[in-house]
Amino acid sequence: MRTVLRASLRTHTRRYVSAAIAVVIGVAFIVVTSLLSDATRAGLVAGVELPYRGADVVVTDVDGDQAARIVDRAEATGDSAAVLGWTPQQVRVDGRLVDDRADVAGIALDPSLRWQVLREGRFPEKPGEVVADVNAVKGKDVHVGDAVEVGEVAGTVVGLVDTPSASSGGAFYLTWPDLHAVDPDLWVDSVAYAGPGAASLELPRGATVQPRDEFVEQRQAELTNEVNVLAILLLIFAAIALFVSVLVIANTFSILFAQRARDFALLRCVGATRRQVLRSVRVEALALGVAAALLGLLVGTALGYLLVALAISALPGGSMAYPAPSPEWYAAALVTGVLVTLVAAWLPTRRTVRVSPLAALRPDDSTSVRTGAGRVRVVLGLLAVAAGASLLALSISAHDPGAMVAGGVTSFTGVLLLGPVLVPALIRVVGGVGGRVAGAPARLAAQNAVRNPRRTAATTASLLVGVTLTTAVLVGLASSRSAVDEDLDRDYPIDLAVTAADRPLPADLLERVRAVRGVGTAIALEGASARVSGAGRLPVLAASGIASVAHGSPGMAAPAPGEIWLPADVAGPRRVTVEVGEHREVLRVRSGAGWGDAAVVAPATLAALTDAPETWAVWVRSADGADAEDLAGDLDALSQAADASLANSLRERTWVVLQLDILTGTVVALLGIAVVIALIGIGNTLGLSVLERGRENALLRALGLTRRQLRATLAAEALLLSVVATVLGSVIGVTFAWVSLHALVEAAVDRAPLVLPWGQLLAVVVVAGVAGLLSSVLPARRAARTTPAAGLSLD
């Protein structure tokens, strides 16, 4: 039997390639996950203790003012305290905007609490002195001695530092008085406190104080946990990829064993026992699993280190360090890969040994092997779909995520069980339409595609999994995005607003703004400088033409007569008195945000306030695809020159949109791995079918099917499989998204309309279709290469 096994491995290696690829990808996925999470953990945890090295105790859960009081007390008693806190700020160096949203952090004056490493210049010794992180300002032309403005605070860059503690780092470091002045509400992570007073700190309510070592330990554990959560999320995607691999491998084995049924029967004829045959094929599967899993470890290791190296070189100050490969993860990945292969091979191998020795003596009819869906399978499938659907319905009415997940898994399993009935039926429908349009090749393809329903279903199932999840995620994110967009429109209606402070804007400013690259629409707003009771001096603008620059339809675009829209941070009482020179009006206050430091009134109201309105603001809507940072930088320069201030909502909008895009992209890319495996599976099924149908294809060629038509037939078969799986997956995915929207999101917000991202959904279908076509290229070439005579003499 060993000779047979070895010969079989030698002969059939090529046919196992795609099954091996599926395992390699799955195992490599796990290894990459482990390396990336280890690199992140190593990077984050490295230097966590540094900021607290000189501290006796660490205070957490305090806000900016409470932190300030702790620092004051330390100074008063001769102790020292350093606040680890951050605020995102605009930073200008020599009047030039270098970062619209820099992480600004604190640096201690006391050397024992100072943990940054000096690279150039010196550390700050008093307020007004700033140091910059050498990596964060790389390429931004920032040097020692430059004048710097962080938010509203001006100072000088006195040094460049390196940040050895990734989890505490910032791009610019200010002394505490400056940092607190820039943003009194800054986010305070912790206060490191050193000195005899540490034991008797008076703490505000809710604050926590811990000895340094205890705090550091806890912090390290927290960071590790965060990374572990990320790793688990990644592993979910790895599990999906592996599940798809199981389908692909199981299908490969079924097809291979069907083709080799005669060989097995022959072996049985010449005296091999059932056990021997069984053991031989199982050892074959084991060999494949071990080889592929080992290769997966290698590929994953190479890929993981490559990704970490790329990340480190792209973000030198980032939170990554070179990982140490963990034996546990590698062992787990190896075992998973082998197990996946063995499980996938289990059922097909069981089926092979049922072959009777007599089968070898019958004429070659392996191509007429038909497998259908058993009645049990159909009943089980229907039951699962019904049970899943009721669970989903329950999850909607009860807003229960557990029921939703269970319902989703159950109903999807049902769909997979029904596959051998459902998929061929769909293929017949689609193929019927295609046959009418594309002629004989398409009709042949449709008939080929449904001749073995179970094989067809297994092939499409792998793609179905990937597409269903991708579509559900795309629809879910698009739907949540529409809610986010509404919020954005409310909070950030105007992309960029140049608002004059003390004198009107120059007459030519509108033209100059319009000339800036990235400006879509810009309007000038007429107004007057007014004294508003409770809010001081503010430009009052007449709302006119605002709709042409605003996102959505904010209320301030059309104030009612007698109303005044004030920025939320100055809007106090319900009524204010507005005075412009001699004129005075009492107006009802409405508040909003996102258009700068100005009040907005109806044009008639402004006319009542002044006879000679002047341009006090220019509002800008950015062009689609404009670079938000460049645009803000250019407009900032213009407004500085005009003594005006720039309110930048585009930054927030861009940031939020970018986060959503990154989230969407990441999830789709991770699911993409499962889709890739599935497409390899389609190519594989086709390739094996081509081998099996060599004689038929030769016959068709003899009867007058041209090479091109033969290739078209296989392409059409691949297209049918992938498009049917994609469309079915899209429908299920949209349904799942709809259910989860009602079960989860609607519990949180009042209404969550289903938004179908048609473009993206279409892209999924097109990509799957094209990839399906691509997967048919190799098998089709192979099929078309054989001459009819050679194919006919195959046996």
Place this chain on the structure above:
Amino acid sequence: MTTTTISLAASARDLTRVYGHGDTAVHALRGIDLDLPSGRFTAIMGRSGSGKSTLMHCLAGLDSPTSGSITVAGRALESMDDTALTLFRREHLGFVFQSFNLLPMLTAGQNILLPLELAGRRVDAAARARYDLVVGVLGIGDRLGHRPGELSGGQQQRVAIARALVSEPDIVFADEPTGNLDSEAAAEVLGFLRRSVRELGQTVVMVTHEDSAAAYADDVVVIADGLVA
């Protein structure tokens, strides 16, 4: 036999076919000269390995000769590329194989109409009449809805013959058509081939190694060691 105006269905001149090269080269055909008259039932006979199947594959445009010329239905095959050959087969030739070679997923009727479908031809009244005629002659009218798996060997071969005849080809090539049949079914199939020559005016070229099969033919060509004996 008068020698005046016998039109040729196919002819071959100095036909050679070599498989492989160097020491392992196999000379399947070593220079065949052959004329096949139309409207007749010709048997090409020879032992296994004599080159008779290779000769038929070359004549039928399924395989390309190493050298020599072939003319079938007035067209020179050696100048055609693969697509032209395929289209030529579609238009002018019909095939019957030893192992039936029906497509398992199509019904008998669909298998018969397959050549027309591949050629993109509409099944018009004339084609339908031809189909009915062929089906009638072969006596498979009641089996048309069945798939090959549900037919006996003889029935399958009759379906294959019907498929070969339905497009009114210039020549029908039959490669060991009775090789997989019992003697009763074989006699029946050979009878049908002869009837298609007599009653439908077809030209049939059959490759066989059985004397009993060759007995049904009008002419017999014997091939041995790649040459006409």
